Amino acid sequence: MIEFPDLSRLVRPESVALIGASDTPGSIGKLTVDNLVEASEFRGRVHLVNPRRREIGGRVCHPDVAALPEAPDVAVVCIPAAGVLDALRQCAAKGVRFAIVLTSGFSETGEAGRALQEEMRGIARTSGMRIYGPNCPGLTNLADRIGMTFSPAFADDRTSGPLGIATQGGGLGRNILQSGVRGSGAALWASLGNAVDLDVADFVHHMAADPAIRVIVTLFEGIRDGARLLAALRAAAEAGKPVVTLKVGHSAYGERAVQSHTAAMAGSAAVNSAVLAQLGVVEVRDTDELVDVAWLLARATPPARTRVALFGASGGALSLAADLVGSADLEPAELADDTRASLRADLPAFAAVDNPVDTTATTISEPGLFDRALRTVAGDPGVDLVLMPIPLDYAERSATSSRAIAAAQEQTDVPIVPVWMSDRRGPGWQVLADASFCSPRSLTKAVLAVRRWAEYGRWRAAAEAHPPAVPLLLRADEPGTVAALPAVDTEPRAKAWLSAAGVPVPDGEVVQSAPAARAAAERLGCPVVVKIVSSELPHKSDVGGVAVDVGSGAAAEDAWRQVTEHVALKAPHAATGGVLVERMVPADGVEMIVGVHRDPVFGHLLTVGAGGVLVELLDDVQRRLLPVGRPQAEEMVAALRCHALLTGARGRPACDVDGFVDLLVAVSDLVVAHAHQIEEIDLNPVRVRPADGDEARVVVLDALVTVASDGPRDC
Amino acid sequence: MIEFPDLSRLVRPESVALIGASDTPGSIGKLTVDNLVEASEFRGRVHLVNPRRREIGGRVCHPDVAALPEAPDVAVVCIPAAGVLDALRQCAAKGVRFAIVLTSGFSETGEAGRALQEEMRGIARTSGMRIYGPNCPGLTNLADRIGMTFSPAFADDRTSGPLGIATQGGGLGRNILQSGVRGSGAALWASLGNAVDLDVADFVHHMAADPAIRVIVTLFEGIRDGARLLAALRAAAEAGKPVVTLKVGHSAYGERAVQSHTAAMAGSAAVNSAVLAQLGVVEVRDTDELVDVAWLLARATPPARTRVALFGASGGALSLAADLVGSADLEPAELADDTRASLRADLPAFAAVDNPVDTTATTISEPGLFDRALRTVAGDPGVDLVLMPIPLDYAERSATSSRAIAAAQEQTDVPIVPVWMSDRRGPGWQVLADASFCSPRSLTKAVLAVRRWAEYGRWRAAAEAHPPAVPLLLRADEPGTVAALPAVDTEPRAKAWLSAAGVPVPDGEVVQSAPAARAAAERLGCPVVVKIVSSELPHKSDVGGVAVDVGSGAAAEDAWRQVTEHVALKAPHAATGGVLVERMVPADGVEMIVGVHRDPVFGHLLTVGAGGVLVELLDDVQRRLLPVGRPQAEEMVAALRCHALLTGARGRPACDVDGFVDLLVAVSDLVVAHAHQIEEIDLNPVRVRPADGDEARVVVLDALVTVASDGPRDC
Missing domain, CATH: 3.40.50.720 (NAD(P)-binding Rossmann-like Domain)
Incomplete structure (x- = not known):
């Protein structure tokens, strides 16, 4: 605990x-x-x-x-x-x-x-x-206005509000704080510097319980203690408080810079991002994006489904906004007939009363009309958020529009998101800032914030439907029986272990002579695959240790000789344990990769991805902390780009996705039962074949299991 | 002309x-x-x-x-x-x-x-x-300060500079103009409204020759006359003036909004983007991005290769910047030993003197030192651009730093790009605006601008090495012999035509009876493919008109019967012209798709992409206006994500990329010779096989040619 x-x-x-x-x-x-x-x-x-x-x-x-x-x-x-x-x-x-x-x-x-x-x-x-x-610059409590900091900027950063900010460095943290001028506000900023003792995780945990804080913002370069961070993030999730994070280390140049700056390892960005996403953490790439989405989350909790209405007085800006909203895979709202009729009655004849709603420039000078139309749109039950691009500063006229927006927002819980696109900050900008809209700096950034807000809403709904399991890393201290792990140091032993747990593998036998190979091939039925067995040769093909598509018993005898001779030649010192003869699985369906590894920060993760040539072309993998239950496994498979191949797009047969999900859950269960011993599992490839009645259509073609006592492997 | x-x-x-x-x-x-x-x-x-x-x-x-x-x-x-x-x-x-x-x-x-x-x-x-x-709001000449416009904002938009702006709508155009407050400036803004006569293309052409203009900015919703736009863009390219464009219509929602707003068709975004990129036009997705990259291009012409140095006083902001620069595939500069030694001598002991150069926060109060270090970095011959993240407003101290930056910029042609990341615009922001830095609004946007600037530099260098051909659309009026086009209405005829032009197709014969099919199969050598011949059945497989992997003469006889019977059953009214028996090509190498279509706006384009299952998973296509010469064809193939498959990654054999490039050039030449007649060519699939000596290793497996007189096809 x-x-x-x-x-x-x-x-x-x-x-x-x-x-x-x-x-x-x-x-x-x-x-x-x-x-x-x-x-x-x-x-x-x-x-x-x-x-x-x-x-x-x-x-x-x-x-x-x-x-x-x-x-x-x-x-x-x-x-x-x-x-x-x-x-x-x-x-x-x-x-x-x-x-x-x-x-x-x-x-x-x-x-x-x-x-x-x-x-x-x-x-x-x-x-x-x-x-x-x-x-570090110290601790800044804005809610109670207590500055335990040397920063001369403290006197200026006065806007208090529902954000809680926990950072390592100081510069970027204060950057977040300075977004107060556009209308955000923070209750607390902890800038922990070298964090010798108290760390970001301690403050995330504190903020999860602090009633002055609604949204937690974190900004860090390295993660030292994954378990503490996971526990703190789970506390935030349980308190219903979104966490927004900016983490550096997505590129080699960035990782180098972090090391030179903090001597910390950035860690694997792909693993970090997957773990954060799994816990509902909203990850961003820049400080302005952090403010945009954190503030939107502080203003309103996103629903499970977000339908966006666009509203404004500039057709060009609305077209651009629609283009960006569509490109971001956000769902445009369908306005109700009542809404359109009401807009048609209120607005000039040439106004567009569909979504986007274009009141036309003439309404800029008629704020009452603009205001009424905006309330009508925000009041439509099919609208979850109203995005308003404001392309230019029109001085006092813009201020009047901004006041109308603020007044409309007071009448509705549907968030209205005005986007001040101009570089000129006229009085209209100030009205929006004073009304705490914290308008995003550009339309693309606004759309990004709405997208992340909507994604958080989806995550939240999914987490409510299927509450996430406690990560294996946090169960490490729990008492419980640890099942005995049999020897899994060779492919046939690993496969036997998997098979006993219900993971399908090809029929096969280990043989010690050429005639035995012939007999095995004849018993199993040709074609067969013939492979060397050795705990010291994880990459059997590289040493000529594999023969595929072996068509007869005689050929199997030849293959036995060929494989053993090649290995004797190329890896003369490797201890071998005979030869595995396996029934060959037809090359139909889709080749997948399933893996488990123990991340040094977050513990065991399951990785699923497309195999074969797709590995190089698509970065098509999904990762989750273990344990993975059926809903999570289904979600992982559905999130893969190659999902369309598995479900049988373009006239191809649908593959046994259910069987593949069973396999993922079985692998997760196995690792949970043997968490202290398992370092790594590689099932590569796993063939997921066209579904066909009751027959097992998912087969693990190769398996490699590394246990803790093995020590480092040389590959 | x-x-x-x-x-x-x-x-x-x-x-x-x-x-x-x-x-x-x-x-x-x-x-x-x-x-x-x-x-x-x-x-x-x-x-x-x-x-x-x-x-x-x-x-x-x-x-x-x-x-x-x-x-x-x-x-x-x-x-x-x-x-x-x-x-x-x-x-x-x-x-x-x-x-x-x-x-x-x-x-x-x-x-x-x-x-x-x-x-x-x-x-x-x-x-x-x-x-x-x-x-429309009228015409705004800022260089000579002549406002032929009703806009009340004209009196405020006073900053003149080297941008030329041509837009359809008014709101987004003035948004660009208002970036004057952060330091940009325009010579001319044409906002053409409905553009009944004069269009954006006319102004692009004018601006190409206007000495007050260095960079042309365009913003439009629909392209009505592709030929005029191409001609105008070529004039700009010949004048060495970059063109930056924001075009709406990348999503269905955006296209709908454009139609409702302007009654114009947005056109195919994928085609537009490909054509614009080919002409060196820098395409952006938002108005702030438009200003960022246009202004950077106005400040300095990018070299063929851009090596970026990061410089600043905040380690956290520099790490974030490095991460973003690395993720954007920009090249970090390698600082010279001299540079590092000089920085080491000048800067505090704990400063980082590698790229990123972190002078540490202590130097904010020592502007002389900051200034000298910045000049040292900008003076390094291996540095093409200096990016400076400034995370926070430090009031007067920031103003002093900004003055140091402005002074350093006066000493060097290497662009220094300060990025004011804070929402608080202190005096330091104003100093940068007054010095015409036009600081981007956020770090991500700054990195995007640098990336686009660098890409334009690469395009420019490539265009100098291989001057782009005049697009086929602009040659339409040129006199010249138009070669006679033979009948290409069936697969064997289309293949015969291609083959005569040097495009490799499988050996094959058209036969009219089952015994003839047997004889052909025996002459050609098995396995063969047997396909129905019909100009009315472009999708032969759908009507059972194809048999593959036919292993013997007897099987070919059966296949002849099967194919003709299926077609007679499923498409009884289709006129057929016998059956094509072809030598079957082994399924090795990579399956590609090659196509030509006549775009209604821009004329003939060549499309190349990955075929098979990759079509759905990767949006992996390259498009170019015809004609395509060898350098362009090579560039197209190299730009594909599946290029790694073709060149033989991960132990796979390298395929005949040269032969494939030959095919692309031959197809381009064929279309040029018959431009008035060819509507569409589909070579799907083209098999690009492992390179093997001199043998032709690229084969067009299926070919469909549509000529103008065919009328619309029903598929």
Whole structure:
């Protein structure tokens, strides 16, 4: 069971000590004092610590932490790196609950800094005092207006609202905060820097329970502890709070930059994205996208199905918007007859009263009419969201339109999304910002936000219908019987194990001589496949260890000789265990790949994809954390691009998709039963054949299982 | 030969008449007078026409056009629709060169309006007076500051610069103009409304020769005359001026919206995009993207290869930028040893001196150091562009950084692209706008602009190496021998024609009896394919008209009977011409599709793509206007995703790509020789087999040719 700390006294302390308080203009110490004392509305007790001052700004200054009149909830440390560890030890001794270390000069600076940071971690571990930072701008509580930060920008970032922001770096986090000028607002920003102890996951968990927060925004470069993150994200999901994430590391250049910047591994972007998507986390690629979708989620919870109406006064902008909405696979709303009749009665004769609704430019100067039409559209029961492209700043006239939009929004729960497309921020822009619309910066970005909002709605509905299982990684500590794993080190042994669990494999026998191969071929029925058996040769074909389409018993005898001779020649030192003779499976249907691997961060994942030539051409794989039940397995298969091949498009026969889903669930069950031992399973290929009555039409043609005790494989 | 009008007296008139001039506040007539007389710097002669006024604002008012003291270069018409045609006839009689019709109420309003507009077109055709509009905001010459427009926004849009903008609609066009506030500038904006006579193509052609314009920006919904557009785009390319385009119609919803808005067909987005790309036109999906890339192209001409350096003071923003640059397939610059040494000497110890160059936040307060490092990076000979993410507004400190950036840009031709990522526009944003950086609105958009800039550089280099051929559509009027086209109405005839032109087809014979089929199979060698011959059955398999893998002469005799019986049963009225017996081609290599069709807008295009199951899974086609020469054909094949299959990835044999390119060129040559007759060619499939010495390894397995006289086919 993963434990999370209670951070409420860190976020809303009753007493704060500033260690390194100063009155030197421009110093970190002075900036921090000013933020907490001047720019905050902090009603608790503030204690200043500085051995070289008696008082600062009329407040008494204590020489050290020991001299403080109480053990404060939080100590903010902004002294030079050399003195930090000593100060932290004093804090721990005093009984301080939380230390926020602003100071730089730790793991980000090299070997010596890393050693200091390890010592810092030790102080947290042994004392129980939790440490935030180091190398960070501090903690910004906007809901209660408490700034435990040196940032001179704190005084300006005043818009409070329902976002909770947890980041590693500072620059991008403040970028999110500065979206307040277009109408967003945050309750809390935790910028954790090197995160020696408290991490993004701790704040996600805190925010899941914080009533001031409706949407959680995270921004990180590396994931150190997958289990904690999973547990925190599940807490957010259980609290019904969407999590929006920007994670770097989707390209080699990006991964290199992250390593040079934080010495953290970005991890596999494909795995991260799959895991995040599975948990309903909305992943974005830029900070403006993060704000757009987080704010839209904060404004309204998306339904299971999102039907979009377009509304505006510029036909060109509406056409462009329709094009982008269509290209994003969003569903255009079908307006009701009543709605169209009402619009027809209200709007000028040349207005378009279908979706898109084009009120025409003449209505810009008739706000009452514009307003009424907008309410009519938003009130249509078939409309889930109204997107309004505003292509240009028309000065006061735009402000009037913006006021009409704000008034219409007050009458409906259907989100109205005005998109201020112009670079000129006239009074109309300001009206929208003041009304907290947080208008996206461009139409493409707006459509992207709506798409992500709609996808979250779909995820939420699916998660309600089929509540997601607890990931295997989080079950690691649960008691339970672990089934004994038989030897699975060779293909026939792996297949026997799979077969016993109900996973279909070809009929076959292991033989030790050419005549035995002939007899086996004759018993099994030709054609057969003949393969070398060896736990040391995972890639049998590369050493000539496979003969396919062997048409007779005599040919099987030849194949036995050929295969054993090739392997003896090309891999003379490999231990072999005879030859596997298998009934050959016809090459019809679709070749698939099924795999399980233990990701170093998130634990076991199941991967399903198209096999054969499609592997290179389509990046057509679906990944899920284990366990995978039937609904999830069905969803994985349906999400593949090659799904059309499996279901029999363009006159091809439909394949045994049900049987394939059974196989995925069986593999998941097997791994769950043997999670401590299984490192990797490769079923490649799996042939999914045209469905034909009751016969098993899914066959695992090759299987490779790696168990933990095997050690690293050389392939 | 396509003729374009000389628009110089329209853009820079010496005399302008305003028909419908008014002094009624808020009227279109008054707004137009005010724009030309007050807000413009027009030094020519202005004549006002209004029968109900003697004078307006101290200027004499003429009762009608006939009464004018001269024939003005331009007449701006802003009277109600009912009087427009009469006024235009008067203008034509007077000898006016150009009429700009602002008035609405024509084709956009329905049947009656369309009829009026047709009459208007007739006036232009018969008189030679060229008409601009109707239903448009007018013409805005920013370079010379002449506003022939009613738009009240004209007075505000003052930033002049090297962009030339030609649009149909008004709203999106002015959106582009309003990007002036972030530092762009335009010389001319033509907003053509219904474009009854003068069209976007006329202005593209004008802008290609206008020395005030360096980059042409177009924005349109439908393409009416492909030949004129192609000719205009070629003129722009010859003048070395990039063209950037936003075209709607990429989705069904978008196409519907365009039709309802303009009654124009959007045309096939896939064809449009392919044609535009072939001509080097940079296609974008949003107006902000249009501004971003157009301005970058105006700032600097991209080289054949673009190596990007990232530079900034925020490690997090640089990591994100690197991730996006890498994901966009842009090439990161490799900094020279000298550069790194110099940065190491100048920057703080913890700065990153590799690409990305992270000067660290401490340098924000040391502008001299920041400036020097930036110059060092921009001066590296291996750097073609410097991208600078600026995540947050740091008030005056950001302004200082922005000034350093502007100063560094003055020292180098390598474009420096600062990206102001924050929503807060502090003084640093204004410094960048004033220095004409036109900073993109977000990092993703900036990376997109750089990618498009780099792609244009590659196109330009390729076009210099292999100058593009004149499209077949533009050669339509050229004299030349048109080769006689033999009958190609059946598969064997089409194949015979192709074969004579050097396109390889299987050996085969047409036979009229079962015994003849046996004899043919024995002569050709088995296995063979047996197919019905009929010009009325383009889809032979659907009526049982094909037997494959026929293994012997006797089987061929059976196949003859089976095929003819099936067809007699399923298509009893189809005229048949015997049965084709062909040597069967082994199913190795890769199945491709080659097609030619005559697009209604752009003429003949060649399409190449992956065949078989890949058709559904990959949208893997390349399209080019004919003619296609060897370099273009090679480029088409190399651009396919299935190229990896053809060249033999993952241990598969390399296929005969050269032979396939030969086939494409031969097909292009055939169509060029018979352009007036050929409507469509379908070679599906074409088997491209593993290369093997000199033998022909590319074979057209099925061929269907449609000629103009065939009339519409029922399939």
